[in-house]
Amino acid sequence: MADSTITTTRRGALRTAGLAIGGTALVGHAAAAPAASxxxxxxxxxxxxxxxxxxxxxxxxxxxxxxxxxxxxxxxxxxxxxxxxxxxxxxxxxxxxxxxxxxxxxxxTNVAVTSDVSPGDETLRVETNLHGKLPGDELLVSDGSTSATVTVAGKGSDDEGKYLELESNVGTSFSASDGVTERYTDEILxxxxxxxxxxxxxxxxxxxxxxxxxxxxxxxxxxxxxxxxxxxxxxxxxxxxxxxxxxxxxxxxxxxxxxxxxxxxxxxxxxxxxxxxxxxxxxxxxxxxxxxxxxxxxxxxxxxxxxxxxxxxxxxxxxxxxxxxxxxxxxxxxxxxxxxxxxxxxxxxxxxxxxxxxxxxxxxxxxxxxxxxxxxxxxxxxxxxxxxxxxxxxxxxxxxxxxxxxx
CATH class of the missing domain: 3.20.20.370 (Glycoside hydrolase/deacetylase)
Structure with a gap:
């Protein structure tokens, strides 16, 4: 079907019906019962x-x-x-x-921190460094009971694996064996x-x-x-x-x-x-x-x-x-x-x-x-x-x- 032949559109149908979309609710008619399939x-x-x-x-x-x-x-x-x-x-x-x-x-999603973290560390060893793609992003590092917020400066990898570069040190100790992860803050999510x-x-x-x-x-x-x-x-x-x-x-x-x-x-x-x-x-x-x-x-x-x-x-x-x-x-x-x-x-x-x-x-x-x-x-x-x-x-x-x- 060529674009020029399309005469009925979703937006046109919605405007005709006087319906509003994009909020938390819609006012509309019940959908017709579908045929067996x-x-x-x-x-x-x-x-x-x-x-x-x-x-x-x-x-x-x-x-x-x-x-x-x-x-x-x-x-x-x-x-x-x-x-x-x-x-x-x-x-x-x-x-x-x-x-x-x-x-x-x-x-x-959450990403596993793969190495122990000391308060003075300015890098995080991680399973994947996808969260390092945008410098300035804030991440929450947590083991379930203790957490710290850090800011991404960049990312990299070496013979030991992948890591995130941070704008400043973590300021808190974490043990990787405690299941430490990092994720984006609620604001970013x-x-x-x-x-x-x-x-x-x-x-x-x-x-x-x-x-x-x-x-x-x-x-x-x-x-x-x-x-x-x-x-x-x-x-x-x-x-x-x-x-x-x-x-x-x-x-x-x-x-x-x-x-x-x-x-x-x-x-x-x-x-x-x-x-x-x-x-x-x-x-x-x-x-x-x-x-x-x-x-x-x-x-x-x-x-x-x-x-x-x-x-x-x-x-x-x-x-x-x-x-x-x-x-x-x-x-x-x-x-x-x-x-x-x-x-x-x-x-x-x-x-x-x-x-x-x-x-x-x-x-x-x-x-x-x-x-x-x-x-x-x-x-x-x-x-x-x-x-x-x-x-x-x-x-x-x-x-x-x-x-x-x-x-």
């Missing part, structure tokens, strides 16, 4: 390169008549080799979803989550979901993320980890699992097995990759994956629509959004609840009992809707005319 498949592409438009969209998704999702670092918009605001809007007009990918593509959403929406698109850069999803990020987003497309904490499908009765927000499908990461046979599981379980599957030229994910492979999904009668949708339709289906089946089996949203946070099961607690925040939010409830202190109003939060009218879908 063999599961739903979401394609996500990271980093927001122009290739998302010129390759993944124009040479694959548009030709196959199905949408995708572009996860974009907000600071990169309009820079060399990256999508600009006009193309973000064109993608959304074509039925795509624009997701956050943080502001500066920081790794929003909140900026990476909230500012990226605001900046992207400032370009005229709607942002309700996020893909974590480098797959980094630390305990504190898990506690903060659902203040800003409905789902983390590559969270993978609520079920069996990365690369899993989400069965309807196991869908736990915000944590979702994603499988990378580039050549060398997933064979065509493995892709077929993944898609068979989606169809057999009427589940949600998320495929991820990078559309830039270095990635072994050419348009031909994307089209192959799309056609394999079509052969199995799997609906290819955006994540926003997948969640909206899943919620609508549950509402239709049960007659209520708060019955047993309805998708839940697990919340975590400081003294209000524990972080997701299986994660560590080395960021200085004590773990508590798990708190699960069911339909109709809101998060503590934020007023953010629970899963009961996901159909309003994640989009309006999942069967709207703008959706590109072929079966």
């Amino acid at each position: 063999n599961g739903k498949l979401v394609f996500t592409y990271d980093d927001g390169p122009t290739d998302d438009y010129t390759q993944a969209y124009r040479k694959a998704h548009r030709k196959e008549g199905v949408p995708g999702c572009s996860a974009v670092p907000s600071a990169s918009v309009g820079t060399k080799g990256s999508l600009d605001a006009a193309r973000l809007r064109k993608l959304e007009d074509a039925g795509w979803e624009i997701m956050s990918h943080s502001v500066h593509h920081r790794a929003l 909140r900026s990476a989550l909230g500012k990226s959403k605001r900046q992207l929406e400032g370009y005229g698109v709607t942002v309700t979901n996020i893909v974590m850069p480098y797959g980094g999803y630390g305990p504190r990020t898990q506690e903060l993320v659902d203040e800003y987003y409905t789902a983390v497309a590559n969270g993978g904490l609520a079920i069996d980890g990365r690369g899993q499908i989400q069965k309807p009765d196991e869908l736990t927000l915000p944590h979702l699992s994603r499988a990378m499908f580039r050549q060398g990461k997933m064979t065509e046979t493995e892709l077929g097995t993944f898609l068979d599981s989606v169809a057999d379980e009427d589940a949600l599957g998320i495929l991820g990759g990078h559309s830039w030229w270095r990635e072994r994910l050419p348009a031909s492979r994307i089209r192959t994956a799309i056609r394999m999904a079509k052969d199995r009668d799997i609906d290819i949708v955006t994540l926003r629509d997948a969640l909206s339709e899943t919620n609508a289906a549950k509402t239709t089946t049960t007659g209520t959004t708060a019955t047993k089996g309805t998708a839940t949203k697990t919340t975590t946070g400081g003294t209000n609840g524990a972080r997701a099961a299986g994660t560590n607690t080395t960021d200085g925040v004590a773990a508590g009992a798990e708190k699960t939010r069911t339909a109709g409830e809101t998060t503590n202190g934020t007023g953010q809707p629970g899963f009961g109003v996901v159909s309003a939060l994640v989009g309006v009218g999942s069967a709207a005319a703008w959706k590109l879908r072929k079966k």
